[in-house]
Amino acid sequence: MSEFYHSVTLNSESCKGCNNCMKRCPTEAIRVRNGKAHIITERCIDCGECIRVCPNHAKQAVSDPLSRISDFPYSVALPAPAFFGQFKNLDSLDQVLTALKQIGFQDVFEVSRSAETVSRYTEQLMKSDRLNRPVISSACPAVTRLIRVRFPNLCRNVLPLLPPVEIAARMARREAVQKSGLNPEQIGIFFISPCPAKATYIHMPLGTEKSEIDGVLSINDVYLEIVGIISRIEHPEPLSQSSRIGVGWAGSGGEASVLPSDNYLAADGIENVIKVLSEIEDDKLDTLDFIELDACCGGCVGGVLTVENPYVAKSRIQKLLKTLPSSRQQHRDEVPSSALWTVPLEYVPVMKLHDDVATAMKMMKQIEDLVQEMPGLDCGSCGAPACRAFSEDVVRGLASRGDCIFKRREQVQRLVEELSSLENYLPPPFRKPEDEDGAEKED
């Protein structure tokens, strides 16, 4: 298996080579070459911004087809909290959960259930004072990966707790084994995901060696499977075990607002997340206890694999919350070690120019010089997202100076000047006396 797995991929046939995705990528991981976008894999954090902006739908997220659930004698659906915001006129979560059983799942386990558990654990850990403040949520894998590649000093601030979906997977497998009497390997655990970041997570988990999730289905695929049958369900099974605390995780602020401290901040949208992370890095937010960051606008309801506009979905979630008990769990005991990270988050310096500092410095000097020469328009026609990124590519040997159309124009202009000076050239015998002193006449 390759070192990097990504669920964001490019369909070359649909790609027209425009630069929408390249300009939006928060880690400058996209270049356009030969009329097609390319992803620099080690930089990609699977946030899905490129999928969101691509007008040709050439960027895709890899997810499993529904048919994969029949690979297991007993499959459990793990719907993300945001899933419930996709449906119009829902009276209860049970309608959705019952529908999932009707399309082939043997059982369901709401991720919102373990989201409440994670909320309780977070509360406990925050009390213990073992964490570096401000504590940064680890629930959005795109944010965690962003921190890992761009904010080395903040790795130690990330909450070392497994995300709700991982804890849900473990609990769901245990419950399924008990109910079915089957072996753990015979149980298929399928997450219904709002985003490619979480699809990548199961292949390259954070905080643990191996994820317990067997497959990832996208919210939009599963939505299409059940939207037609939901309205026909007259007597939904009483399956839901979620509370307001857990389902509230669907939107930005849902995680942070239920913690006892009011000293928190919740930011959503990748650009805002980057701004907040830079401020934490500069010690400007050191009076805060907790920081919730969601790569998508609105939180997971804004995930790129969702169907509904995030604001509509959020408003539906608000309405559904009223049907739920405020909480279902009480945890006063210690956080079990099984919920904690066993693999620490380590800085992956993918933006580093060279392993040798002196060489990197030489390169940086060339980059800075080149940046000064560039037009500074960040037009993207060179196939790089900005003049600075282009300069870096040139110095790294991945692009050539003349790929900038303005640089190329300068070259052409110089040629034209040379040519015209040749054209005007007269050998001495043919020169007229007035040309001799070089004066040119104008009228």
Added chain:
Amino acid sequence: MNEVLLLHYEIRGGDFIHAGESSGHVKNILKRLGFHPNLIRRTAIAMYEGEINMVIHAGGGTADVKITPEQIEIRLADHGPGIKNLDLAMREGYSTASDSVRELGFGAGMGLPNMKKYADDLKIRTAVGKGTTVSILTKVSRNQG
């Protein structure tokens, strides 16, 4: 021969909105160069504080950064009012910032003490009515091992 990278910035006085851009730029460059995260942090915070001080107390100035594989030297020079009592200025919580500056969230009096804490060497030359030059040195060796 030792590799040297020089950077120069002009810092505008009173420009609170863009204050911190130079130290932010240096921070990004240091990340690209692959320096130890802790060195980057110490350098960026110390420079940020010095930069802000020039913006709020001195009407702006210049920043010159000299990066070598072993250390980073930052020289912040201004022609502002100078510091009357340096011992007092170095104390935690001491600030002469005006109320309007405090309302913007600056003037906690922690800038110089933090620079002292994060730098491996801090030199301040100041003359009342003439200006201030702050030299911050951070060393790679402190973050090795």
